Amino acid sequence: QSALTQPASVSGSPGQSITISCTGTSSDVGGYNYVSWYQQHPGKAPKLMIYEVSNRPSGVSNRFSGSKSGNTASLTISGLQAEDEADYYCSSYTSSSIFYVFGTGTKVTVL
Amino acid sequence: EVQLVESGGGLVQPGGSLRLSCAASGFTFSSYWMSWVRQAPGKGLEWVANIKQDGSEKYYVDSVKGRFTISRDNAKNSLYLQMNSLRAEDTAVYYCARDQRDIAVVDYWGQGTLVTVSS
Numbered sequence: 661q662s663a664l665t666q667p668a669s670v671s672g673s674p675g676q677s678i679t680i681s682c683t684g685t686s687s688d689v690g691g692y693n694y695v696s697w698y699q700q701h702p703g704k705a706p707k708l709m710i711y712e713v714s715n716r717p718s719g720v721s722n723r724f725s726g727s728k729s730g731n732t733a734s735l736t737i738s739g740l741q742a743e744d745e746a747d748y749y750c751s752s753y754t755s756s757s758i759f760y761v762f763g764t765g766t767k768v769t770v771l
Numbered sequence: 772e773v774q775l776v777e778s779g780g781g782l783v784q785p786g787g788s789l790r791l792s793c794a795a796s797g798f799t800f801s802s803y804w805m806s807w808v809r810q811a812p813g814k815g816l817e818w819v820a821n822i823k824q825d826g827s828e829k830y831y832v833d834s835v836k837g838r839f840t841i842s843r844d845n846a847k848n849s850l851y852l853q854m855n856s857l858r859a860e861d862t863a864v865y866y867c868a869r870d871q872r873d874i875a876v877v878d879y880w881g882q883g884t885l886v887t888v889s890s
Contacts, residue, residue, distance in 0.1 A: 694875035753875035
C-alpha cells in the first residue's frame with residue numbers, strides 16, 4: 661500500500677485561498693467517502709480538520725473545506741492566515757491490508 | 772475534554788523491547804476503537820495498529836506484524852503497545868489516538884512519545 665500523493669509544498673499570501681490535493685486509487689480515496697485531513701504544527705500532534713470528505717469537527721474554522729472527485733480529494737483553505745502555516749496530511753480508509761493510509765504531507769507556507 | 776497521554780518511549784538497542792502506554796480521559800474509553808500511529812523524524816504519518824472496544828479484534832501494518840502487540844485495559848482506561856525485536860526503522864514518535872472506525876477517522880491524538888532504536 662503506497663502513501664497517498666500530495667504536493668510537497670503550497671504557499672499563499674494572507675487572505676488568499678489555497679487548495680491541497682490528495683491522490684489515491686479506487687481502493688482508497690476513490691472507493692470510499694472516508695477521507696480526512698489533519699493539520700500538524702511543528703512538534704505538535706496532528707489535529708483533525710475534515711472527516712468524511714467534507715465534514716468539519718466542532719471548533720474547526722469554516723475557512724477549511726474538503727471535497728473529492730474520483731481518486732483525488734482536496735482541502736481548500738480560504739482567507740489564509742499566518743496560523744494556517746503548518747503541515748497538512750490527508751488520510752483515507754483503504755481496502756488493503758492496512759486500515760488507514762496517509763498522504764505524503766504538504767507544507768503550507770503563508771507568504 | 773478528550774485527553775490522551777502517552778508514556779514509555781526512550782532509547783533502545785536494535786533487537787530490544789519497549790512497552791508504550793496511553794492513559795485516556797474525557798470520554799468513555801471502552802466505547803471506542805483505539806489506534807497507534809507513528810511518525811519517523813521528518814517523515815509522514817503511518818498507521819501502526821488498532822484494537823476493538825473489547826480487545827477481540829486487532830489489526831497491524833505488515834511491517835510490525837509478529838513484533839508488536841496492541842492491547843487495552845478498559846478498567847484502567849489505558850492502551851498499550853508492546854514492541855519487540857525493534858529495528859532502526861521503528862524509530863519514530865508514536866501517537867495514541869481515538870479511532871472512530873465506523874467512519875474511518877482517527878479524531879483525537881495524544882502528544883506522542885519518541886522511540887529511538889539505536890546502538
